[in-house]
Amino acid sequence: MSEKDKNIDREIDERKNEDYIKDTHVEESDEKEIVDQIRGFDEKEVVEQIENLLDQKNYAELKEILTAMNPVDISTVFEEMNDNKIPLLFRLLPKEEAAEVFVEMEADAQELLIRGFSDNELKEVLDELYLDDAVDIVEEMPANVVKRILLNTDSDTRRMINEILKYPDDSAGSIMTIEYVSLRLNMTVSEAIKRIRRTGIDKETIYTCYVTDSSRFLHGAVSIKTLLLADEDDLIKDIMDTNYVSVHTHEDQEDVANKFNKYDLLAIPVVDDENRLVGIVTFDDAIDVMQDEATEDIKKMAAIIPSDKSYFRTTTFETFKARIPWLLLLMVSATFTGSIITSFESALATCTILTAYIPMLMDTGGNSGGQASVTVIRALSLDEIEFGDIFKVIWKEARVALMCGATLAVCNFVKLLVLDRLQVTVALVVCITLVITVFIAKIIGCTLPILAKKIGFDPAVMASPFITTIVDAVSLLVYFRIATMILHI
Amino acid sequence: MSEKDKNIDREIDERKNEDYIKDTHVEESDEKEIVDQIRGFDEKEVVEQIENLLDQKNYAELKEILTAMNPVDISTVFEEMNDNKIPLLFRLLPKEEAAEVFVEMEADAQELLIRGFSDNELKEVLDELYLDDAVDIVEEMPANVVKRILLNTDSDTRRMINEILKYPDDSAGSIMTIEYVSLRLNMTVSEAIKRIRRTGIDKETIYTCYVTDSSRFLHGAVSIKTLLLADEDDLIKDIMDTNYVSVHTHEDQEDVANKFNKYDLLAIPVVDDENRLVGIVTFDDAIDVMQDEATEDIKKMAAIIPSDKSYFRTTTFETFKARIPWLLLLMVSATFTGSIITSFESALATCTILTAYIPMLMDTGGNSGGQASVTVIRALSLDEIEFGDIFKVIWKEARVALMCGATLAVCNFVKLLVLDRLQVTVALVVCITLVITVFIAKIIGCTLPILAKKIGFDPAVMASPFITTIVDAVSLLVYFRIATMILHI
Numbered sequence: 001m002s003e004k005d006k007n008i009d010r011e012i013d014e015r016k017n018e019d020y021i022k023d024t025h026v027e028e029s030d031e032k033e034i035v036d037q038i039r040g041f042d043e044k045e046v047v048e049q050i051e052n053l054l055d056q057k058n059y060a061e062l063k064e065i066l067t068a069m070n071p072v073d074i075s076t077v078f079e080e081m082n083d084n085k086i087p088l089l090f091r092l093l094p095k096e097e098a099a100e101v102f103v104e105m106e107a108d109a110q111e112l113l114i115r116g117f118s119d120n121e122l123k124e125v126l127d128e129l130y131l132d133d134a135v136d137i138v139e140e141m142p143a144n145v146v147k148r149i150l151l152n153t154d155s156d157t158r159r160m161i162n163e164i165l166k167y168p169d170d171s172a173g174s175i176m177t178i179e180y181v182s183l184r185l186n187m188t189v190s191e192a193i194k195r196i197r198r199t200g201i202d203k204e205t206i207y208t209c210y211v212t213d214s215s216r217f218l219h220g221a222v223s224i225k226t227l228l229l230a231d232e233d234d235l236i237k238d239i240m241d242t243n244y245v246s247v248h249t250h251e252d253q254e255d256v257a258n259k260f261n262k263y264d265l266l267a268i269p270v271v272d273d274e275n276r277l278v279g280i281v282t283f284d285d286a287i288d289v290m291q292d293e294a295t296e297d298i299k300k301m302a303a304i305i306p307s308d309k310s311y312f313r314t315t316t317f318e319t320f321k322a323r324i325p326w327l328l329l330l331m332v333s334a335t336f337t338g339s340i341i342t343s344f345e346s347a348l349a350t351c352t353i354l355t356a357y358i359p360m361l362m363d364t365g366g367n368s369g370g371q372a373s374v375t376v377i378r379a380l381s382l383d384e385i386e387f388g389d390i391f392k393v394i395w396k397e398a399r400v401a402l403m404c405g406a407t408l409a410v411c412n413f414v415k416l417l418v419l420d421r422l423q424v425t426v427a428l429v430v431c432i433t434l435v436i437t438v439f440i441a442k443i444i445g446c447t448l449p450i451l452a453k454k455i456g457f458d459p460a461v462m463a464s465p466f467i468t469t470i471v472d473a474v475s476l477l478v479y480f481r482i483a484t485m486i487l488h489i
Numbered sequence: 490m491s492e493k494d495k496n497i498d499r500e501i502d503e504r505k506n507e508d509y510i511k512d513t514h515v516e517e518s519d520e521k522e523i524v525d526q527i528r529g530f531d532e533k534e535v536v537e538q539i540e541n542l543l544d545q546k547n548y549a550e551l552k553e554i555l556t557a558m559n560p561v562d563i564s565t566v567f568e569e570m571n572d573n574k575i576p577l578l579f580r581l582l583p584k585e586e587a588a589e590v591f592v593e594m595e596a597d598a599q600e601l602l603i604r605g606f607s608d609n610e611l612k613e614v615l616d617e618l619y620l621d622d623a624v625d626i627v628e629e630m631p632a633n634v635v636k637r638i639l640l641n642t643d644s645d646t647r648r649m650i651n652e653i654l655k656y657p658d659d660s661a662g663s664i665m666t667i668e669y670v671s672l673r674l675n676m677t678v679s680e681a682i683k684r685i686r687r688t689g690i691d692k693e694t695i696y697t698c699y700v701t702d703s704s705r706f707l708h709g710a711v712s713i714k715t716l717l718l719a720d721e722d723d724l725i726k727d728i729m730d731t732n733y734v735s736v737h738t739h740e741d742q743e744d745v746a747n748k749f750n751k752y753d754l755l756a757i758p759v760v761d762d763e764n765r766l767v768g769i770v771t772f773d774d775a776i777d778v779m780q781d782e783a784t785e786d787i788k789k790m791a792a793i794i795p796s797d798k799s800y801f802r803t804t805t806f807e808t809f810k811a812r813i814p815w816l817l818l819l820m821v822s823a824t825f826t827g828s829i830i831t832s833f834e835s836a837l838a839t840c841t842i843l844t845a846y847i848p849m850l851m852d853t854g855g856n857s858g859g860q861a862s863v864t865v866i867r868a869l870s871l872d873e874i875e876f877g878d879i880f881k882v883i884w885k886e887a888r889v890a891l892m893c894g895a896t897l898a899v900c901n902f903v904k905l906l907v908l909d910r911l912q913v914t915v916a917l918v919v920c921i922t923l924v925i926t927v928f929i930a931k932i933i934g935c936t937l938p939i940l941a942k943k944i945g946f947d948p949a950v951m952a953s954p955f956i957t958t959i960v961d962a963v964s965l966l967v968y969f970r971i972a973t974m975i976l977h978i
Contacts, residue, residue: 070732072752107931197717206714207696207755224713225695228686245560261780263561264773266696266755283772284753290776291750292675294783295867298790302953303856304861311868312878316885320892323860325807328929330856331897335904337848345841352834359826359851359961367792367819367954371812374791378784389801396805403809408820415824438816438961462790465856472848 046073047080054085063092071097075104083109084419087116099128106313106394107140114145130204131157132177132285135164156292164279172256173249174290176270181209185219185237189230196224205282208267211240216276218269220244246271249278253289258383260286297381301374301463303330324467333469337362340473344480347489353422354483357430360412361479365437365471368404370464372397372445380449387454393446401442405435419431429483436482444470535562536569543574554582560586564593572598576605588617595802596629603634612641619693620646621774623667624653653768661745662738664778665759665768670698674708674726678719685713694771697756700729705765707758709733735760738767742778747872749775786870790863790952792819815954822958826851829962833969836978842911843972846919849901850968854926854960857893859953861886861934866948868940876943882935888933894924918972925971926964933959 046069053062066074066089074093078086078101090113093101095257098271102110102125114122126134126149134153138146150158160178167173181203183192192209200206209227211220220240230239246269247256259268260283270279296306303326307314314322341348341358348355376393379385385393409431416427445467449459483489535558542551555563555578563582567575567590579602582590591614603611615623615638623642627635627650639647642664649667656662670692672681681698689695698716700709709729719728735758736745748757749772757775759768785795792815796803801813830837830847837844865882869875873880898920905916934956938948972978 055788062873068732070734070752112634125636174532193717200714201718206717222729224717228682228695228713229690243557245559261776263559264776266772283776285749285757287753287776287779290779291783291871294780294787295871298783298787298863298867301787301790302859304494304860304864310871310873311864312873312881312885316892319864319885323857324893324896325887327856327860327897328900329903331849331853332904334849334852335846337852338845340843341848343843345844349838349841352838353831355834355837356827356831357824358847359830359965360820360823362848362851363823363826363954363958363961364816364820364925366957368812368815370791370954371793371816374787375793375800378787382780382784382799384799384801392801393720396801396808399805400808400812403805404816407813408816411817412820415821465852465859468855469852472852476848 023120033473035348038277042081043073043076050077051081051085054088059092062089066093067097071100072104079106083112087113091121095124096128099125101131103133103137107137109209110137111141112143112413114141114148119152122148126153126157130177130179131160131164132175132204135161135174138165160453161257167249170253171249172247172251172253172270172281175253175256175278175285176249176281178279178368179204180267180269180277180280181206182212182277183209183222183236183240185211185213185235185240187236188232189227189236189239190232192222192227192236196227198378205267205277205280208280210269210277210280212277213235216278218244218246218271218275218277221269223266241392244269246275247281248272254293254381256281257286257289257293261290262383293381297377297460300458300460301377303327303463303465304460316355320322330465334472337469337472340476340480341402344476347480347483350489351426351483351487353426354429354479356439358476358479361433361437361475362432362468364408364434365441365475366464366468368401368438369441369467372401372442373449373467376446377449377463380453380459385450387450390447390450393450394443397442397446398439401439402435404442405438408438409434426488429479429486432486433475433479433482436478437471440474440478441467445476516869519594520736532562532565533568535566539566539578540570540574543577548581551578555582556586560589561593563590566593566913568598572601576602580610584613585617592618592622592626596626599626600630600634603630603637608641610636611637615642615646619666619668620649620653621664621693624650624663627654629774656738660738661736661740661742661759661770662768664742664745664774665738665770666693667768668693669756669766669769670695671701671766672698672711672725672729674700674702677721677726678716678723678725678728679721681711681716682727685716692754694769696768697754699758699766699769701766705725705767707733707735707760707764707766710758713753733758735764736770737761737824739777743768743782743870746775746778746782750779751872782870786949789947789949790866792816792950792952792954806929813849819954819958823961826958826961826965829965829969833965835967836972839900839978840915840972840976842915843918843968846862847965847968850919850922850926850964851961853879853897853923853956854930854964855953855957857890857927858934858956861889861931862938862952862956865935866938866952869942869948874939876939879936879939882939883932886931886935887928890928891924892930894927897927898923918968918975921975922964922971925967926960929963929967930956933963 050062050065078089081089086109087249090098090101102113107181117125134157138149141149150161153161164174164176179202181196181200183195188193196209207224209222209224210218211222212218220242221244222236222240226239245263245265247259249270249272256268259265265283267280267282269277270281272278292308299306305322305325307318307322376385412434413427413431416422416430417424448462448467452462453459523717533544539551539554567578570578575598579587579590591602606614623646627638630638639650642650653663653665668691670685670689672684685695696713698711698713699707700711701707709731710733711729715728734748734752734754736748738759738761747756754772756769757773758766759770761767762973781797788795794811794814796807796811865874901923902916902920905911905919906913937951937956941951942948
């Protein structure tokens with residue numbers, strides 16, 4: 001086999017040489033330079049270099065550096081600069097790149113720039129924006145800036161911005177763009193390609209084209225790959241894909257993102273009740289939604305009210321406001337747990353050693369419930385579980401709970417007898433409580449998120465902190481009940 | 490303005506009519522049918538229908554239904570069917586669709602199918618797979634199945650599969666594919682499009698093409714949009730983008746996913762130390778990585794050892810194994826908290842009311858710390874925070890902690906005096922402990938994940954359960970210390 005392999009290797013090498021023979025020869029030193037340029041992007045260094053050039057008023061070189069950079073990196077560098085330097089730097093960018101950089105910037109820097117723009121400059125930037133980006137910006141700006149933006153867009157765009165703003169927050173309609181390529185059923189492939197060449201420059205994606213008729217009814221989708229690989233005279237209606245996946249304007253953006261993930265889409269058409277095409281969502285927006293939704297879930301699971309802003313963009317007071325409501329609520333709930341202890345005060349006084357195991361029982365219960373709830377919450381988000389599965393989930397969690405509970409109880413029992421030298425009866429009280437607590441915790445942990453989703457609540461808030469508070473109370477009640485039964489106190 | 494708007498509306502309508510005039514007329518009933526077909530995908534219904542047709546041996550209609558379905562949906566339906574029916578159904582699929590469905594199926598169903606395939610059938614499916622999918626399958630299968638797979642691929646593919654398997658798990662190299670379109674510097678646009686037409690059918694993406702020379706050195710990237718919109722005689726080297734973003738073969742897949750998100754990429758080139766192109770990662774794989782990494786982080790935060798499998802694919806015993814280690818470890822740690830209580834037993838006996846507030850203090854501390862740690866862990870994952878920011882983070886968390894602590898303490902103080910009718914001194918003990926606990930919890934919560942990342946640990950394990958255990962002990966020590974000081978017990 002190794003002989004065969006060698007032959008094939010040789011064959012490939014020969015094919016390669018043949019194929020590459022017409023290449024230009026590139027000097028070694030050139031290569032090095034390019035590699036350095038690519039690998040060498042160090043934010044702090046670039047910021048310093050740009051500031052130096054600004055001080056020297058060396059605008060020619062500044063322009064050169066900025067043109068060679070990726071718009072995303074430029075926006076990151078701009079964010080690091082002093083606010084008063086951004087407008088000057090921005091004006092050094094070529095027109096198209098300027099719009100790309102503008103889109104990538106944070107809302108406060110965008111606002112700063114818009115306030116500094118002349119009407120003409122503002123118009124230039126707005127003309128280059130895709131509609132969904134324009135909508136995002138309008139949503140973030142204060143009223144007087146929005147007014148200036150709308151005054152400087154043509155009435156057509158203005159109408160469409162207003163149209164999109166009408167869709168509910170977090171719906172497919174609110175994140176879609178209307179810059180798609182539409183084709184007709186009876187077009188030939190070469191007509192279609194011509195149409196793309198003519199209109200494609202203003203479209204957010206040309207990679208999936210949509211086949212509609214005069215009433216905008218969506219008949220199918222055709223990818224540019226299919227177009228390029230098809231015969232020039234083929235008709236669109238013969239090569240289009242009619243099993244396309246679409247979303248409704250009012251569908252939740254999380255569902256949109258899940259469809260992208262499930263079907264590996266580049267873009268998804270957004271249709272109305274009559275299956276008329278009203279827009280598309282592109283994969284980059286879907287990726288943003290996925291990351292945002294994951295962050296949102298994670299924050300909710302940690303008893304934080306989620307926001308869209310990144311860590312350092314959120315002010316201290318905003319962070320405080322996002323965290324205090326749940327802390328307060330959970331603190332109040334935890335005092336119920338305290339009152340359970342108070343009501344068993346006399347029992348605790350007769351057998352003070354019981355107090356020592358309260359933290360262990362509460363923590364283990366909270367952790368067990370948290371594991372179940374978080375697993376189920378994530379599975380719900382990813383559409384792995386639905387309401388109909390509730391008994392399957394409970395059955396599974398019940399078995400896992402018994403296995404976990406038994407293991408923990410056995411380990412603990414040995415430890416209580418050997419290390420803590422407890423009486424067997426007291427050790428039994430602790431361990432039986434442990435098994436029951438873990439069992440109840442897992443069952444509560446897995447059912448609450450599913451029930452929450454069923455009644456329209458966000459399952460993510462049913463995570464560890466919330467479950468912990470419930471389980472704490474349950475574990476104490478079980479603890480004292482079993483103690484009373486076994487120890488007769 | 491409304492007059493102007495109306496005019497524009499009219500104009501658009503006219504333009505539309507003109508443009509759409511050559512469309513075929515589509516019957517109302519046709520439309521309805523299509524809409525129903527698209528909207529009406531109900532898994533359970535389809536499974537039932539297919540099972541009925543199977544019982545009736547109506548293979549013609551079965552074939553028709555399957556051909557009209559999306560491969561992803563077919564795989565979902567297959568997963569729901571009885572195992573022994575899958576091979577028969579699979580053979581009804583057209584060859585290309587069969588491979589697409591195969592890729593989407595779970596590993597156990599894939600294994601079942603492979604075991605049932607003749608060598609010829611296996612070869613047919615393997616020929617249709619992209620290399621990265623083939624690698625994924627090889628990674629999931631048991632040794633004897635892998636051997637059969639490798640025996641039925643040509644030596645070229647076999648060598649490349651082995652090549653990719655050599656890259657470390659979770660590295661860019663391990664998730665890349667080598668089916669990309671490469672162009673040469675001196676090609677014209679029309680030559681490039683011809684090349685894409687000739688070779689594109691086997692490429693995973695044709696939407697971004699890569700410009701390399703005979704040594705595979707990567708000079709630039711060019712999108713098919715640029716190609717289509719450029720002049721036919723333009724040279725590739727003049728229109729290519731040299732500010733492309735690339736990743737190194739050994740870069741972590743999470744970084745790869747973050748770059749997709751940051752730069753809105755469709756594909757990213759994977760290069761070696763000499764900037765030679767060795768493969769590409771496409772956006773669908775990046776999306777999978779993003780979702781998997783988020784799920785992994787979420788599970789780790791809930792003290793679960795993460796796995797790749799979905800909820801119901803994980804057996805009860807696997808779920809148990811994933812949860813018990815942390816439960817055990819945290820249970821043992823929680824017993825230290827218990828021993829703190831024991832050592833203050835006499836103090837507690839003199840002032841039993843103090844016991845009642847232990848759960849509230851521990852829970853609030855745990856929740857506060859959990860909020861800070863989870864926020865920081867997520868920000869670390871999304872590259873919003875790095876090690877150099879540690880003091881900025883601490884400074885921010887310290888202020889948030891004081892605000893939260895003060896608010897909680899004031900509310901609690903009022904409640905303790907008015908509702909619980911405590912002595913002022915005892916209420917003071919509880920509230921001062923609360924402020925200090927929240928402060929320490931937030932500081933521990935925000936620093937541990939950053940430090941963990943610095944020393945190469947996964948920051949996600951430094952989440953609520955771990956923090957809670959530490960904070961529990963801290964809060965009790967503070968509580969008893971302050972009680973001793975103020976109440977002189």
